[in-house]
Amino acid sequence: MRxxxxxxxxxxxxxxxxxxxxxxxxxxxxxxxxxWLMGKSPVGxxxxxxxxxxxxxxxxxxxxxxxxxxxxxxxxLSICYRSNNWNIGAEGQFTIGAITGSIIPVMYPxxxxxxxxxxxxxxxxxxxxxxxxxxxxxxxxxNTNEILTSLMLVYxxxxxxxxxxxxxWRDPQGYNFPQTKAFQIEAVLPxxxxxxxxxxxIVFALVAAVALWFMMRFLLKGFxxxxxxxxxxxxxxxxxxxxxxxxxxxxxxxxxxxLAGISEVSGSIGxxxxxxxxxxxxxxxxxxxxxxxxxxxxxxxxxxxxLTYLGGEAAQLSIGISEKISRVFQGLLLFFVxxxxxxxxxxxxxxxxxxxxxxxxx
Amino acid sequence: MKKLVIALAASAALLGxxxxxxQAQEKKKVCFIYVGSKTDGGWTQAHDRGRQELDKALGDxxxxxxxxxxxxxxxxxxxxxxMARSGCxxxxxxxxxxxxxxxxxxxxxxxxxxEHATGFxxxxxxxxxxxxxxxxxxxxxxxxxxxxxxxxAGYIASFPIPEVVMGINAFExxxxxxxxxxxxxVVWANTWFDPGKEAxxxxxxxxQGVDILTQHTDTTAPMQVAAERGIFAFGQASDMIxxxxxxxxxxxxxxxxxxYIKRTKALLDGSWKSEQIWDGLKDGIxxxxxxTNMPDDVKAMAEETxxxxxxxxxxxxxxxxxxxxxxxxLKAGERSDxxxxxxxxxxxxxxxxxxxx
Numbered sequence: 006m007r008x009x010x011x012x013x014x015x016x017x018x019x020x021x022x023x024x025x026x027x028x029x030x031x032x033x034x035x036x037x038x039x040x041w042l043m044g045k046s047p048v049g050x051x052x053x054x055x056x057x058x059x060x061x062x063x064x065x066x067x068x069x070x071x072x073x074x075x076x077x078x079x080x081x082l083s084i085c086y087r088s089n090n091w092n093i094g095a096e097g098q099f100t101i102g103a104i105t106g107s108i109i110p111v112m113y114p115x116x117x118x119x120x121x122x123x124x125x126x127x128x129x130x131x132x133x134x135x136x137x138x139x140x141x142x143x144x145x146x147x148n149t150n151e152i153l154t155s156l157m158l159v160y161x162x163x164x165x166x167x168x169x170x171x172x173x174w175r176d177p178q179g180y181n182f183p184q185t186k187a188f189q190i191e192a193v194l195p196x197x198x199x200x201x202x203x204x205x206x207i208v209f210a211l212v213a214a215v216a217l218w219f220m221m222r223f224l225l226k227g228f229x230x231x232x233x234x235x236x237x238x239x240x241x242x243x244x245x246x247x248x249x250x251x252x253x254x255x256x257x258x259x260x261x262x263x264l265a266g267i268s269e270v271s272g273s274i275g276x277x278x279x280x281x282x283x284x285x286x287x288x289x290x291x292x293x294x295x296x297x298x299x300x301x302x303x304x305x306x307x308x309x310x311x312l313t314y315l316g317g318e319a320a321q322l323s324i325g326i327s328e329k330i331s332r333v334f335q336g337l338l339l340f341f342v343x344x345x346x347x348x349x350x351x352x353x354x355x356x357x358x359x360x361x362x363x364x365x366x367x
Numbered sequence: 368m369k370k371l372v373i374a375l376a377a378s379a380a381l382l383g384x385x386x387x388x389x390q391a392q393e394k395k396k397v398c399f400i401y402v403g404s405k406t407d408g409g410w411t412q413a414h415d416r417g418r419q420e421l422d423k424a425l426g427d428x429x430x431x432x433x434x435x436x437x438x439x440x441x442x443x444x445x446x447x448x449x450m451a452r453s454g455c456x457x458x459x460x461x462x463x464x465x466x467x468x469x470x471x472x473x474x475x476x477x478x479x480x481x482e483h484a485t486g487f488x489x490x491x492x493x494x495x496x497x498x499x500x501x502x503x504x505x506x507x508x509x510x511x512x513x514x515x516x517x518x519x520a521g522y523i524a525s526f527p528i529p530e531v532v533m534g535i536n537a538f539e540x541x542x543x544x545x546x547x548x549x550x551x552x553v554v555w556a557n558t559w560f561d562p563g564k565e566a567x568x569x570x571x572x573x574x575q576g577v578d579i580l581t582q583h584t585d586t587t588a589p590m591q592v593a594a595e596r597g598i599f600a601f602g603q604a605s606d607m608i609x610x611x612x613x614x615x616x617x618x619x620x621x622x623x624x625x626x627y628i629k630r631t632k633a634l635l636d637g638s639w640k641s642e643q644i645w646d647g648l649k650d651g652i653x654x655x656x657x658x659t660n661m662p663d664d665v666k667a668m669a670e671e672t673x674x675x676x677x678x679x680x681x682x683x684x685x686x687x688x689x690x691x692x693x694x695x696x697l698k699a700g701e702r703s704d705x706x707x708x709x710x711x712x713x714x715x716x717x718x719x720x721x722x723x724x
Contacts, residue, residue, distance in 0.1 A: 063452065067445050167557065171527075171723050180487070181527045181712055181723075182463075183557070202444075273441040279557070280440055318446060321434050322453055328404075328436045 010351040020349045025295075028341035035341075036334055045324055053323045054316035054334065064319075066201025068311050070273055073206035074099070074265040074282070076307035078289035080214040081261030083298040084221070085254040089234040092255055094140065094155030095262040096286025097162035098133040102263020103270045104166055105132025107277045110192035111174050111185050121191045125267055133263015134256045136162065141255035145248045151255070159286070170279045184278035194272035204272030206265070211304065213261055218300040230254070262286060295342055313338060397421065397631050398455035399433035400446055402462035403560040409585035410559065410604040411435065413621035414461045414484075420624030421631055428635060439464030444471055451476040457634050459627070460484065462559065463528065469493060480639055482630060485530060487709065491641055496626060499647030500530075501537035501708070502676045503619035503655055504581075505683035506669050507601045508541025510616050510658070511579045512549045513665045514599055520579040521572030522553045523565060523589050527723045529711040531583050536715045537683045538581060541672075543717055552577055553720035562588035573598060579616075590614060599660065606656040617669065618656035625651050645705065649677040684708065689716040 020027075036054070037047035058064045078095045085092045092098075106129030109121055140154040170183040179186070194204045221227035233240035233250045240247060265285065270277055292310055296302030317331025399418050403411035415433070422431045432455070437446045443465050450458050451472055457480040460469045466486035473481040473493040481493045489495050511520045522538065524531050535553060542549035552575055554568040565584045569592035572580060580600040582589045587610035593600035594611040602608065602618025626646070633639040646652040655673055658666040675681035686697030691714035697703060714722055 061452070063448070070441070070445075171557070180529055180710065181532070183526060269441075278440065280438060283438055283442065315445075318434060318449060322398075322432050322449060325432060328434070 007356045009354045009356055010347070011354050013350060013352055017349065024345045024349050025342060028338070028345040031341045031345070032334075032338045035337055039330070039333070039337075040326070043326070043330070045326060049324050050320055050326060053320040054331075055312065057319045057323065058312055058315040063201045064315065066198075066203035068308065068315055069197075069203040069207040071311035071314055072307045073203075073210045074269050074285040075289050075292045075310055076210035076304055077206070077213055077265040077268070078258075078262045078286055079292035079296060079303040079307055080210070080217050080300045081258035082289055082293040083296060083300055083303050084217055084230055085258040086293060087221070087234045087298050088230045088250050088254040089237075090144075090251055090254045091152045092137060092140070092155050092258045093152050093290065094137070094157075094159045094286070095258060095289055096282065096284065097155070097159035098136045098259040098262035099266035099269075099282055099286045100159075100162040100166050101136040102129040102133035102260075102266035103277065103281055104162075104169065104266075105129055105135075105263070106267025107174075107185065107188075107270060110188040110271075111277065114186055114189055117189060117191050119191065121189075122194065122271070125192060125271060126264060129267025130260045130264045133266060134260035136263070137255040137259020138252075141252050144255075145251050151251075155255075166277075166281070167279045170277065174277065176276075185276045187276045188271065192271060193275055194268055202273070204268070206268035206272045209264060209268060210307070213264075214300040214304050221300065226253075262289075291339060295339070297346075309338075310335075395429045395457075395635065396453070396455045397429045397431050397457045397459075397634070398450045398453075399431060399459045399461060400437055400443070400450065400465065401433060401435040402439060402464065403436060403585050405433070405435045407560060407585050408587040408605055408607060408610065409602075410621070411461070411585060413604045414459075414623055416605075417621075417623030417627045418459075421627040424624075424628045425631055425635070429631065437465075439468075444468035447472040447481075448475070451479045455479060457482070457631065457639075463530065464559075480634055489641055489643055494630075494641045494643065496630075496644040496646075497530075498621060498623075498652045499645060500619055500621075500653065501533050501683055502648045503653055504534045504537040505541035505676070506655065506672050507581055507617065507619070508538040508543075508549075509545050509672055510661065510665055510669050511538070511581070511599075511601075512542040512545035513668065514616065514661060515549075515577075515579045517576060517578050518546055518548055519550050519552065519577050520581065521569070521575070521577035522551055523568045523572065523580065523582040523584055524553050524555050525559050525584050526557065527555065527712075529709055532714070532722065533708050533711045534583055535718060535720075536711065539715055539717045540683055540688065545668075550717060550719045553718065555723060556584050558584065560585045562586045565589050566592050569593060570596075587611075602656060608656065608659065613660060615656070616660055617658050620654045620656050622651060622654050647676070648673065649679070690714070691716055691718055691722075 033051060037051060040047045040050040058068060082092060082095060106125045108128060109125055139158060140151040143149040143154050144151045174185050175183060176186040197203050197205060229245045232243055233245050233247055237247045270281055288310060292303055292306045295306035313335045320326050320331055321328055401411045401414060405411055405415040418431050434446050437443050447458060447460060447468055459482045461484045463485045466483055466488050469481050469483045470488045470493060473490055477492055483495050485497045486495050522535055539551045552572055554572055556564045556568045558564050565586055566588040569580055569589040573596050578598045580589055580593045582603045587607045590600050590602060590607045590610040594614040599616050600611060600614050602615050604621050606618050606620050608615045658669050682702045684703035686701040687699045688697040690696045693716060
């Protein structure tokens, strides 16, 4: 006996739209059961998870800070994945972007000029793109698998950053602690409003996502991405080059990841240090898929994922649920979103034997 | 579809029916923020033991919420700010790497009292507290020199900050007081809390021939590796005897409870002041786990040294001491001042490692 997934003939448009909502409801129900089993008030727990972080202005700022890199990276990845190129190394491009973007404040801490920030952001963007160019080159030239090469480059980037922080770039006055000097004020991404810590990173993220959505919807380039992603052969007939698409999608997603890196370092941290990301580059892969590879969807899913991070913290503090339970809860959410999506597109068939005696179920 | 509607309605009712925890509580909140898991078996668990003692002692007047596994960096600043905003009257931030974040939040919330462990930035509402771990490490060094057949021990270090360098030096000085030729190998794990990396470091050291292990990282992983390979080791921050019943010689046990109770009482009666506290064995902020798996004469030596340190007769950093390159640091009989220790960025003679520069 085995289980098979069979593609449904007609897509229910209503359920396609409802799917994420359905998943959220299922998560709430199962989360409530889980909290109840633990002897916590399900209402209180859900409230601190999903509502509490939205009640305070400062907390909304924190939400924006957390969502910004997820959206910025996720939007780039959604285009990359739509074109059937699989950049898994955004975490590495994020790291390299943070390093190249930090060159100016680290090497020239005494230079004061309004040019610093634009240069830093450009360097970050270019650094991330250049790092993504490595798997692109390897793929177009030697036909290597970009999933593997981009992923392995993540570890190289992280170790390189680590080495810089412990060696050449370490703050001489920092008691040997592995981090650079605090950036000069002109090198810090300014706060957006006076009411909290949120900085311009979230603006970059939203602008990039909307621009990419516009490209996919209205520009020839977007059509090219979609066609080549679905069928390389069809793309060739239309005169599109799959090789150039590899370059375009990798440089685009890498550049945005690099921009996210320098924005995070400059805006939220204020100096460079070995640990600059709690895995934004990897979480952004989930964000891209939750957003159904649509840049506008990525905005929503980026905020939802950011919310579960903050919610986990709030729930830990206000009702004392362990940090591990909040992880379980995030997992629950992702599981339901993905399974709802799958079950809307496919039906489960239980195959009793290989010889075609099937019994429909579900 | 019907089910969906019911589910939606049910969850809406769940969320809507929430009334903000209306039980009027007069209890003050004294909050803790941890870098690791509260059951790490080491550093964070020691702080959590202290929190529980505090809860037991003053539980009728305070409550003690905490956040665990908070990464050092931007997340820490948010977590500390969340505590200040959620009504904590006092926040203990229990890792060196929370220093900048604590200082930033403390400046924003002048009415909340902050206490930061092992740091050097203080303010009107930001106190620091630390323990003279090096006293325990000196005793460990002596035991190591007695117990090691090769005269070579391995040290799993976290970050090359003065705190850690000081511990390495104290260990080596203790060992050299017994065996002048004792050598110490160091591996930098570059983490406080990572069982995998710590275990790898332990294996690397054992493969280089050390037959005693000690650690300045937070988990029991090195102890477990030492137990597997059949060599002795020292526990860190918590008594790790459960991880190596035949392996642990002793452990430096952080006993923060008494400190937390003292400072929280001061908060409650209004006498709290920002101070920089650096207590040691004699103050009870630091205790040695039972001396086990060693002959009686070694145990007697360790107990004698412990008593001498407590009475003030012995200071681990007393000359003559040479720096690693052989140049003189302290003259005979001269004791290092605290300032030099707190900024320590050099090795003493006998440490077989190059300090990361």
